[in-house]
Amino acid sequence: MARINDVGGTQGFGAIDTTDDPEPFHADWEARVVGLFNALRAQGIFNTNEFRDAIEAIPPATYLTMPYYERWFTAITVLLERKGVIEPGELDE
Amino acid sequence: MSGDHEDASISRRVRRLETLLEEKGVVTAGAVDEVLDAFLAGASPVNGVRVVARAWTDDAYRARLLTDGTAAVQELGFMDGSFQRLRVVENTDATHNVIVCTLCSCYPLPLLGPSPGWYKSEAYRSRVVREPRSVLAEFGLQLPTTTDITVWDSSAESRYMVLPRRPAGMESLSEDELAALVSRNALIGTAAV
Numbered sequence: 059m060a061r062i063n064d065v066g067g068t069q070g071f072g073a074i075d076t077t078d079d080p081e082p083f084h085a086d087w088e089a090r091v092v093g094l095f096n097a098l099r100a101q102g103i104f105n106t107n108e109f110r111d112a113i114e115a116i117p118p119a120t121y122l123t124m125p126y127y128e129r130w131f132t133a134i135t136v137l138l139e140r141k142g143v144i145e146p147g148e149l150d151e
Numbered sequence: 152m153s154g155d156h157e158d159a160s161i162s163r164r165v166r167r168l169e170t171l172l173e174e175k176g177v178v179t180a181g182a183v184d185e186v187l188d189a190f191l192a193g194a195s196p197v198n199g200v201r202v203v204a205r206a207w208t209d210d211a212y213r214a215r216l217l218t219d220g221t222a223a224v225q226e227l228g229f230m231d232g233s234f235q236r237l238r239v240v241e242n243t244d245a246t247h248n249v250i251v252c253t254l255c256s257c258y259p260l261p262l263l264g265p266s267p268g269w270y271k272s273e274a275y276r277s278r279v280v281r282e283p284r285s286v287l288a289e290f291g292l293q294l295p296t297t298t299d300i301t302v303w304d305s306s307a308e309s310r311y312m313v314l315p316r317r318p319a320g321m322e323s324l325s326e327d328e329l330a331a332l333v334s335r336n337a338l339i340g341t342a343a344v
Contacts, residue, residue, distance in 0.1 A: 065277040066253030066304065074274045076290050078336060082191065082265035087162040090169060092265075093187035097178045100186060106307060110255060126256070126271050128161055135168065143177060149167055 062118035088127040095130060104137045112136045191265075196335040198229050199262035199312055202239075203338065204330035207317045216314070217241055230261045234308070237262075241314040242343070246299045249287065249340030250311040251279045257305035259312050263338055270339065280304065290341040313337065315344040 065071070083089045098104060104112075112133035113121075121129065138144045172178045202224055206213040216223035220237035224230050230237060237259055240248040252258060256271040269275050279286045283300045287293075294300065303311040315337045321329065336342035 063254050065273050066251075066280045068277045069281070071272075071274040071277045074269050074272060074278070074286065074289055076269055076341075077267075078334075079267060080335075085158055085162065087158075087165040089187055090165050090183065092190065093183035094165075094169065094172075094178070096186040096190055097183050101178070103177070110307065113255065122273065125161075126268075131161065131165060131168075138168075138172075143175070144168075144171060148171060149164060 061114045062116075062121045063114045083127075087131075091127045091131045091134070095134060098134065098138075103141060103143060108137060109133055194260045194262075195264040196262070196338065198224075198227075199259070199335075199338045200330045200333045202227060202229070202262065202312070203314060203333050204326045206239075206314055207329055208326045213314075220312070224262065230259075233261065235259075236309050237312065238303075238309065239312050239314050240301070240303060242316045242340075244298075244316075246301055247287075247294055247340065247343075248301050248303060248311075248313045249279060249283060250303045250305060250313060251276055252305040253277070253280055254304075254306075257307060257310060259310040262312055263335060267335070287341060290336065292342055313340040318344050 083092070095109065099106065099109070113129050115136075116124065116129060116132055124132070135144070135149060139146050169178075169180065169183065173180060202216065205227065206216050212223065212226075215226070216239050220239040221230060221233070221235075223239070224237060240250075242248055250258075251270075253276045256266055258266045258270065260266075275286070280302050283302050284294065284296075287300070305311055315333065317329070318332065321332075332344050334342050334344075337344050
């Protein structure tokens, strides 16, 4: 069965915000997430396919409302827990 | 767009993860800075524009670019060591090309820089494969009904870039002058030159 990320051809997502914004990031945390992703992948802690799988496994209702780079952050934390790098709950405040 | 409160919360959580990984000796802040700087330095639409301007002024290069995009952009120093395959698709009088990643946000980063927000949106990803003509019109690109539209769906391994049509009547322009005419959207296919 297709996962929620497989949106090609589905209807109901409405108009496209076509704003042409040249800025790659809109908050410092977004840049840090991309940096963390690249650093962790370079170390072989996870690979691109595992990362994509973790994004695509985010529950549909959450996936659709979550900002793009927060999906990245969620996937990173899921993979770090799965690999035993961090303990479940260790990130909780 | 997330509110300030949400932004403060995610910002805290990202910082907390970075601190945790530093304490565990997994990554250092310096290492994250370094990969981020390298990532941004190597990824810009200036690169894709450079490729297009070369193809417009050098027919032999254009032929190589359309045959093996990866090798041709590597000639200009882009995508070195990349595991991705690049296919460059050429707009003609008969066909207009546009790229998307319906599954996520795959994109030729080294040539176009980080992608615009709309490229990653569900609205663009879902609709451009179903009603490309209407979607392009929303970007202000009205194509004649006689022009075919081909939509290229990217994957982790295969990335696409559009080679726009060279504008007519500009034969005397240099490579640099031509490069100034090309927008990021033209390389994605949501604009023409």
